[in-house]
Amino acid sequence: xxxxxxxxxxxxxxxxxxxxxxxxxxxxxxxxxxxxxxxxxxxxxxxxxxxxxxxxxxxxxxxxxxxxxxxxxxxxxxxxxxxxxxxxxxxxxxxxxxxxxxxxxxxxxxxxxxxxxxxxxxxxxxxxxxxxxxxxxxxxxxxxxxxxxxxxxxxxxxxxxxxxxxxxxxxxxxxxxxxxxxxxxxxxxxxxxxxxxxxxxxxxxxxxxxxxxxxxxxxxxxxxxxxxxxxxxxxxxxxxxxxxxxxxxxxxxxxxxxxxxxxxxxxxxxxxxxxxxxxxxxxxxxxxxxxxxxxxxxxxxxxxxxxxxxxxxxxxxxxxxxxxxxxxxxxxxxxxxxxxxxxxxxxxxxxxxxxxxxxxxxxxxxxxxxxxxxxxxxxxxxxxxxxxxxxxxxxxxxxxxxxxxxxxxxxxxxxxxxxxxxxxxxxxxxxxxxxxxxxxxxxxxxxxxxxxxxxxxxxxxxxxxxxxxxxxxxxxxxxxxxxxxxxxxxxxxxxxxxxxxxxxxxxxxxxxxxxxxxxxxxxxxxxxxxxxxxx
Amino acid sequence: xxxxxxxxxxxxxxxxxxxxxxxxxxxxxxxxxxxxxxxxxxxxxxxxxxxxxxxxxxxxxxxxxxxxxxxxxxxxxxxxxxxxxxxxxxxxxxxxxxxxxxxxxxxxxxxxxxxxxxxxxxxxxxxxxxxxxxxxxxxxxxxxxxxxxxxxxxxxxxxxxxxxxxxxxxxxxxxxxxxxxxxxxxxxxxxxxxxxxxxxxxxxxxxxxxxxxxxxxxxxxxxxxxxxxxxxxxxxxxxxxxxxxxxxxxxxxxxxxxxxxxxxxxxxxxxxxxxxxxxxxxxxxxxxxxxxxxxxxxxxxxxxxxxxxxxxxxxxxxxxxxxxxxxxxxxxxxxxxxxxxxxxxxxxxxxxxxxxxxxxxxxxxxxxxxx
Numbered sequence: 001x002x003x004x005x006x007x008x009x010x011x012x013x014x015x016x017x018x019x020x021x022x023x024x025x026x027x028x029x030x031x032x033x034x035x036x037x038x039x040x041x042x043x044x045x046x047x048x049x050x051x052x053x054x055x056x057x058x059x060x061x062x063x064x065x066x067x068x069x070x071x072x073x074x075x076x077x078x079x080x081x082x083x084x085x086x087x088x089x090x091x092x093x094x095x096x097x098x099x100x101x102x103x104x105x106x107x108x109x110x111x112x113x114x115x116x117x118x119x120x121x122x123x124x125x126x127x128x129x130x131x132x133x134x135x136x137x138x139x140x141x142x143x144x145x146x147x148x149x150x151x152x153x154x155x156x157x158x159x160x161x162x163x164x165x166x167x168x169x170x171x172x173x174x175x176x177x178x179x180x181x182x183x184x185x186x187x188x189x190x191x192x193x194x195x196x197x198x199x200x201x202x203x204x205x206x207x208x209x210x211x212x213x214x215x216x217x218x219x220x221x222x223x224x225x226x227x228x229x230x231x232x233x234x235x236x237x238x239x240x241x242x243x244x245x246x247x248x249x250x251x252x253x254x255x256x257x258x259x260x261x262x263x264x265x266x267x268x269x270x271x272x273x274x275x276x277x278x279x280x281x282x283x284x285x286x287x288x289x290x291x292x293x294x295x296x297x298x299x300x301x302x303x304x305x306x307x308x309x310x311x312x313x314x315x316x317x318x319x320x321x322x323x324x325x326x327x328x329x330x331x332x333x334x335x336x337x338x339x340x341x342x343x344x345x346x347x348x349x350x351x352x353x354x355x356x357x358x359x360x361x362x363x364x365x366x367x368x369x370x371x372x373x374x375x376x377x378x379x380x381x382x383x384x385x386x387x388x389x390x391x392x393x394x395x396x397x398x399x400x401x402x403x404x405x406x407x408x409x410x411x412x413x414x415x416x417x418x419x420x421x422x423x424x425x426x427x428x429x430x431x432x433x434x435x436x437x438x439x440x441x442x443x444x445x446x447x448x449x450x451x452x453x454x455x456x457x458x459x460x461x462x463x464x465x466x467x468x469x470x471x472x473x474x475x476x477x478x479x480x481x482x483x484x485x486x487x488x489x490x491x492x493x494x495x496x497x498x499x500x501x502x503x504x505x506x507x508x509x510x511x512x513x514x515x516x517x518x519x520x521x522x523x524x525x526x527x528x529x530x531x532x533x534x535x
Numbered sequence: 536x537x538x539x540x541x542x543x544x545x546x547x548x549x550x551x552x553x554x555x556x557x558x559x560x561x562x563x564x565x566x567x568x569x570x571x572x573x574x575x576x577x578x579x580x581x582x583x584x585x586x587x588x589x590x591x592x593x594x595x596x597x598x599x600x601x602x603x604x605x606x607x608x609x610x611x612x613x614x615x616x617x618x619x620x621x622x623x624x625x626x627x628x629x630x631x632x633x634x635x636x637x638x639x640x641x642x643x644x645x646x647x648x649x650x651x652x653x654x655x656x657x658x659x660x661x662x663x664x665x666x667x668x669x670x671x672x673x674x675x676x677x678x679x680x681x682x683x684x685x686x687x688x689x690x691x692x693x694x695x696x697x698x699x700x701x702x703x704x705x706x707x708x709x710x711x712x713x714x715x716x717x718x719x720x721x722x723x724x725x726x727x728x729x730x731x732x733x734x735x736x737x738x739x740x741x742x743x744x745x746x747x748x749x750x751x752x753x754x755x756x757x758x759x760x761x762x763x764x765x766x767x768x769x770x771x772x773x774x775x776x777x778x779x780x781x782x783x784x785x786x787x788x789x790x791x792x793x794x795x796x797x798x799x800x801x802x803x804x805x806x807x808x809x810x811x812x813x814x815x816x817x818x819x820x821x822x823x824x825x826x827x828x829x830x831x832x833x834x835x836x837x838x839x840x841x842x843x844x845x846x847x848x849x850x851x852x853x854x855x856x857x858x859x860x861x862x863x864x865x866x867x868x869x870x871x872x873x874x875x876x877x878x879x880x881x882x883x884x885x886x887x888x889x890x891x892x893x894x895x896x897x898x899x900x901x902x903x904x905x906x
Contacts, residue, residue, distance in 0.1 A: 448837055
């Protein structure tokens with residue numbers, strides 16, 4: 001009609017975003033595409049997803065290839081960060097917020113408007129419970145009021161023709177709970193966006209005893225030219241403690257170009273140096289299942305270790321935060337070709353012991369025996385083939401062992417493996433023992449490195465969402481009306497109530513109030529033994 | 536008695552309870568009803584004892600492997616919520632507890648015949664899928680209180696969703712009038728497919744149980760290989776035919792079930808109310824425990840609170856479905872059949888989030904590259 005014609009574009013946009021159809025369409029699109037995204041493996045090598053397509057649709061490899069390239073062009077292989085999925089999420093957020101704002105005035109009115117006395121007709125519709133009390137409404141009013149107040153309801157009163165009406169409400173603000181919950185979703189999304197634009201996610205491996213000034217983020221595979229080009233940048237970054245502008249100066253290139261290159265190669269400069277002082281992994285019993293793994297890290301800035309960040313222990317579920325960057329213990333491994341440092345405790349059969357730090361190939365003497373020995377070989381995970389040939393069976397330090405070659409004077413040489421896990425291998429034929437106490441410098445720690453300035457907003461949003469949902473689902477807006485009507489010089493007290501949730505609970509509360517006031521008039525109430533019928 | 540014996544007793548008791556509840560539906564004698572409730576309570580008590588026993592067993596294993604850990608830490612780390620088997624047991628425990636509360640609150644036993652089968656199926660699934668029942672040491676990433684809270688609350692929420700699934704399905708059965716009606720077709724086909732899938736998995740188990748060593752391999756490599764995807768095209772065709780015929784039979788004779796439920800003293804309004812209330816309780820718990828605590832745990836362990844991995848994505852989809860349920864009901868005033876369908880679909884999403892992602896999608900991914 002007239003009014004609809006006058007709609008401005010803004011009104012139309014507003015209407016579009018408040019429409020339920022939009023909500024349903026967005027909901028279906030997000031859910032539907034998300035499902036597709038869980039079936040196709042995200043950010044995987046093409047072959048993997050082509051095989052998945054072959055498997056699901058039972059099509060030929062060729063067809064799967066073309067289906068794959070179409071899907072890839074549409075962004076399905078990195079779907080959750082594709083432009084259209086992000087757009088869907090934004091539209092969803094807009095829909096959510098505009099719908100909420102649209103309803104807010106009505107709800108605010110419900111909250112702010114003081115509860116009004118009910119008309120007789122309304123009362124007849126919702127009021128049920130009541131009782132008859134002795135005395136005129138003026139007299140009874142105070143004691144009824146006291147009981148209502150004691151139950152936590154502050155009331156106002158209205159004088160009516162044949163008595164009074166007390167009206168009260170509680171929990172009107174609980175109606176805002178659902179808005180808190182909805183706006184929390186917006187907070188979480190904003191937090192996530194801050195994280196995407198101003199933060200990073202990376203990974204770096206630091207061998208024991210070494211330090212790193214950068215981490216790597218995921219990128220498209222590098223060409224060999226790019227690999228070669230990357231090396232001097234990494235070297236210079238190591239010297240400048242991960243300072244990009246210093247690095248650019250040292251290398252004599254423009255900082256912008258350097259940053260562009262670093263972005264391509266996935267280099268994330270930290271702006272300080274992180275050193276792995278030690279790494280250790282424990283296993284459950286003699287199994288290969290890790291029980292706990294931890295690293296000791298030191299932050300180095302300006303060539304010195306930062307006080308409070310020296311030899312800090314991190315483990316899974318317990319990260320280290322420095323300068324807004326968090327280091328998570330995520331992985332571990334062996335340094336290829338590393339020459340470690342071995343700490344051996346040598347004890348003679350008479351109990352004289354001595355601790356030695358040795359490198360591979362070092363010679364040493366067993367105390368009191370004069371027996372000479374060489375640290376000949378090392379295996380991080382020693383195992384034996386059926387024929388007795390030793391080999392390294394694992395890529396983690398599940399069974400560290402050292403080979404010791406003995407050469408006594410005039411005796412034939414013999415050698416033996418000493419395994420850290422098996423104390424029975426520590427004892428030599430003459431009764432003295434060699435205990436491998438520590439092996440250092442052969443392991444590396446894998447650290448997940450993250451900077452996310454938006455995470456606190458995400459957490460805040462999560463907390464407020466929980467509170468909002470709790471209020472919305474478990475608290476209610478209750479209204480209570482108590483009518484006092486004169487009835488032959490006595491007062492009939494009638495309770496009426498509404499609650500937007502858990503009405504039975506509220507009714508039980510009213511029953512308690514009635515019990516406090518006197519007997520409910522399910523049976524006719526006799527007005528006292530002393531005889532109220534005097535008049 | 537060891538926990539596994541006690542679990543065995545509770546499983547048998549629940550299956551017995553299921554049969555008696557179904558008998559109660561058919562004969563409606565109050566004696567049978569009381570028996571069903573009593574047996575369910577016996578099952579529940581023995582399951583509770585079994586869970587506690589299991590807890591002490593894993594406590595002693597934990598303290599043996601980790602003597603340095605404090606008493607409270609040991610108690611928390613040995614809580615029986617550590618693998619698929621234990622989580623399913625806890626789910627069934629929550630479900631039965633929720634059911635008993637409803638039975639006493641609404642003084643109505645008829646839901647029993649719809650809730651106990653879910654418990655029975657979950658327990659049967661443990662054996663059919665041959666999942667590991669061992670008490671295994673925890674890998675470091677799983678040693679987290681956030682994870683514990685996350686798992687516990689997720690399964691409480693899943694149990695409430697399972698209740699809403701049963702009542703939603705009953706509502707649909709009661710309310711659907713004609714065979715051509717969408718809601719009638721929906722419930723008969725859903726129920727039919729559900730039973731067909733489980734039966735097919737049973738066949739897989741019977742045929743391949745000798746070969747398999749763990750459930751992952753059974754489902755990843757042999758799912759439906761004994762029936763629909765059989766090497767022999769004859770078996771495959773027969774399977775498809777049998778499945779279609781079965782679903783047709785459910786569709787054709789579904790009204791018998793309606794007549795049985797209709798003869799009981801359950802009002803559709805009551806079912807509708809229980810469906811809504813279960814979801815209204817489950818949704819905030821799922822949001823906090825399932826999504827938020829899960830995100831906090833992931834953030835603590837890996838530094839990523841959300842990474843769109845299939846598990847996370849599917850729990851978000853589940854969350855969306857229930858959010859849709861609540862909005863359509865509270866905002867649009869949808870009642871009855873439409874929301875009941877959403878409640879049923881919501882639980883299908885729950886099952887997929889919980890089992891499908893682990894067993895089907897991960898299989899798709901890890902085996903994708905090998906062939």
